[in-house]
Amino acid sequence: MKSGPRRVVITGTGAVTPLANTVSETWKALLAGRSGVGPITLFDASTFPTRIAGEVKGLDMNRWRKIRPEGDRLGRNSIFALEAVSEAMAQAGLGRLEGTQAERTGIYFGAGDGGFDFVRYAGILKEAMTDTVSVNVPVYLQQTLKRMDARALLEQEPSQVVNHLSDHTGARGPVSNCLTACAASSQAIGEAAEIIRRGEADVMLSGGTHSMIHPLGVAGFNLLTALSTRNDDPEGASRPFDKERDGFVLSEGSGVVVLEELEHAKRRGAPILAELAGYGCTADAYRLTDPRPDGGGAIRAMRQALEDAALKPSDIHYVNAHGTSTELNDQVETAAVKEVFGRAASDLPMSSIKSMLGHMIAAAGAVELIASALAIRDGVLPPTINYRTPDPSCDLDYVPNTARRKNVSVVLSNSFGFGGQNIALVVRRCEEARS
């Protein structure tokens, strides 16, 4: 490993997803090929072009609102993250951090922005429209200062998530958050691993959390014509690599991993799930939303991750795809994987769990990395559901519709985002874990 001998392993995982609110239940549902997508209930979307999403269900939001100071202002993103971090830390055998351990533990998240009270805000805008074209600023300010809670407005900042997490866990080491669209939590995990490798921390709490299932989020993506409008068939709407795909399905949730330096984990007898072995990060520098048609950025990211892990393409047993279910992504990702793996690509299983979870945006990559690690642990690959009609431009083995038994030791997980962000992570079985 080029950055030195310190190796990074995963010792805890946590997840809140449209399928379930723990890792084990989410994993069970993924292997059963269940969809977490349904009609939008968080607001009245009945006239929106898209009326379906993958909502988190059955999570006791009030529990965190009671536990945390200022809890009543917590956004869904923060609550999901607090819940998932708690699960991950418990699994890793970590309690509240104190002393040196706190200083040697950091947080690097890919947390998305928090939502805000759009309906109330719209009312203020209306009142401030003293003519038909523009807002009267003094009136807008008077109304906002009177009716909007400024601390709730502050919760929109993506930085608030890591503020809550460092306060709640006690972590005092390096704390950061990146928001690189749909690649955010994968990038966070890659950078968190780099922090451990170079010795700035021994433990990093990493992952992502996001909810854009609010009127402006859905409207914004609808305007970009990025979302599926298969409103009459929510569970069949996310269909990565299928010819009939018509866009991604917005969803929400959080995925968290505890990353730890290998020797540190062994010393404290922490359960080691897998090793995070490689990280690649490139930019397309091409267009705001479209990927490079030749997949150049994605190809370089995958190759970097392999090189970082000191592995050859033939060492990879399974690819956990970005697989958004958009026309362009699925085509370009397929072409890029074929370029990196050559003729072996046709025998390389590659599935997209977004077919079941929808697209958790900033949180997607972390949950996909967890699924990649669990595929190694359990020797089973989650499927791409809703795969019915083959697309000539997407001709790989997508593990269609049902989970597959297969022993895999090394997995590549891709995440690509708006803005041309390309992230690839390599996770592998940790032999040391048994010794």
Next chain:
Amino acid sequence: MLRRVVLTGLGAVSACGEGAEALWSAAREGQAVVRQAGFEDENGKPYSAYRIPDFAAEKYVTQRKSLKVMARDIQLAVASSVLAMRDAGVNGGAASEAGRRGVVVGSGVLNHELDELAQSVSECIAGDGRLDLRKFGEEGIPGLFPLWLLKYLPNMPACHVSILFDLQGPNNTLTAGTSSGLQAVGEALRIIQRGDADLMLAGGAESKLNPVGYAEYKGLGLLSSEGSYRPFDQHSRGFALGEGAAFVVLEELEHARRRGARIYAEVAGYGASSGDAREVSLKAALKDSGIAPSDIGHLQASGTGLPSEDLAELAAYAEVFFEHPGILPVSCAKPVTGFTGFASGPLELVVSANVIAEGYVPPIAGLEHPRAVSPVLDLVRQGRPAALRHAMTHVSGINGQSATLVLRRWEDGR
């Protein structure tokens, strides 16, 4: 041994004007200029703050189509990255190098323009004054600018900059509050050190100098009532709003030497910590630089101007520099730039680069009665020449994390 990294380009846009020289000469003289912000406050009075004078984005963004999808923060980011690359004398570069160049940006929520939303929203308000979401779905959404979302996505500054300069290497956007900009520089340093790139643009941009940003800060009670900005002064009660952007060019030493680049300083080390653990980031930066507290010759402080934060910051310095044999000069550029959030760290780093290159310690403008007195800290009230080898820049406060960067004077032939 780690690859060495040097600063070869500085770009800044702030109330002081456009270009790093404009910022440095204002900081050097402790000169603050407050202008009309372009909107009225809640009492109908024209609001004055640290507004950039006559900023014209068209000077930097030649494609009108691109300009339409850029929030003001993005425009400022592009402008200062252009200035930094120009200052570094980097043009385009060979296509083969594109993958070895990248960008890291400190960013966050970008405020939207009120009128953009108001138009389509106001037509969907029901009789009870509340938004009728059904009507919004049918009539409101089609009335919005189709690329509305892209104009305000936090990672779009990095995206536009990467496209402009064909930066196909590492690309990241940090959204960790006010420390984001300096964290971006620290992470760019790491990326070059570990060999993932040879040249990185890093910086931050923010403009909350608009009704949406003003309302939030005002509501949070963070704005100084008198509109003045006096960090570390006993009478300071908050900050005054500014806007700006700064980017620096970081380069691997041999890469910079090969192309004969001018070197402002070496980036010696970096440290980060949670917001309340300022001393952890300060000590980490010293350790990473391989130096003792007594090696630091100047400290560029964060100085938000909030009483509790100014005190906590000074206490952290006092703890870390307790054994400093001399008296450490401390400056703060915020009274000159205003509070610029994600841009503050990079703007202050540009000042630090000049402090070390010129050997001059600037004053804290407006400081009369220091909030705390320490035997090891000198809150500079009068600018003066000073020979120094290491300069430290620290950012923390206002719900942000802590970040500290150390610059080392560049002596040729070393």
